[in-house]
Amino acid sequence: MIVRYLADDQSHYGLREGNNIIQLSSDFSEIANGDFKKDGVVHQYNNVKIVEPVRPSKIVNFGWTYAKHAMETGGKAHLKEPFLFLKPLSALIADREEIVLPHNNMTSQVELEGEVALIIGKRGKNILEEEAMNYVFGCTIFNDITARDLTRDDPQYTRGKGFDTFGPLGPHVVTGLDPSNLQITSRLNNKIVQDSNTSEMTLKIPYLISWLSQIMTLEPGDVIATGSPSGSCAIKSGDTVEVEVRDVGKLQNYVR
Structure with missing residues (x-):
């Protein structure tokens, strides 16, 4: 599952695994191409603000x-x-x-x-x-x-x-x-x-x-x-x- 969330006053994409979110440094285009760049940060799902999963052009x-x-x-x-x-x-x-x-x-x-x-x-x-x-x-x-x-x-x-x-x-x-x-x-x-x-x-x-x-x-x-x-x-x-x-x-x- 791919989520987008706010942490440290910035939006990030992450991989949700159970109650954990593994933070990604990739943008959406990279993620869509299968380029998941993990940056070593892990959040608890309930400790971050979940936002819309994408910001579309339409x-x-x-x-x-x-x-x-x-x-x-x-x-x-x-x-x-x-x-x-x-x-x-x-x-x-x-x-x-x-x-x-x-x-x-x-x-x-x-x-x-x-x-x-x-x-x-x-x-x-x-x-x-x-x-x-x-x-x-x-x-x-x-x-x-x-x-x-x-x-x-x-x-x-x-x-x-x-x-x-x-x-x-x-x-x-x-x-x-x-x-x-x-x-x-x-x-x-x-x-x-x-x-x-x-x-x-x-x-x-x-x-x-x-x-x-x-x-x-x-x-x-x-x-x-x-x-x-x-x-x-x-x-x-x-x-x-x-x-x-x-x-x-x-x-x-x-x-x-």
Whole structure:
């Protein structure tokens, strides 16, 4: 597992092994190429501040990749082409940080959407579908917080998806997984509200990566959120939201 954390007022990448983090002197591009330079420092996981596992050039989101979620949110159950939108970097927050609900009367319906996110490991453009997984460094967890009333009314999704703190990510990146068969379970105040598997996606991950790379160049560290299964539901101040992905971990955030 690769984590990014703060220690001595600086951010570092590290290898998490149980409760230990082995500090790395490598940057993300080096790590993605398999160049793990250990610098001899070891931290206890609970003694450091975990931050977002990457600082991407972009956060790319796919919508309606699960038929049931498309139907529950007014979308098309079977798309001919992917439905694409972006989130700003200012939306990113880390594990255990707060989702801050807007207090400007713009929205009255904010919902959670638990997802598997892919972290790109190397630069790619016009990627062949059969080569697509070679560009994926690993998997992490994303919560696509959404102002549902705004995405329902706006002609495009930027406002409803783009508020500060609307992009919880982490807590770490796991390599070597097959993202086509990962169980996703989201809980609201310990109650299961989403329970699905990426095998139920109507658009498959290699196709999504290949299609996306024909539009924009993918860079190391970029985040691709693969879409939410059904069960998206409203959150309110005081709630605790947890997204768990089998073999990846748990992403927990608090709502303010």
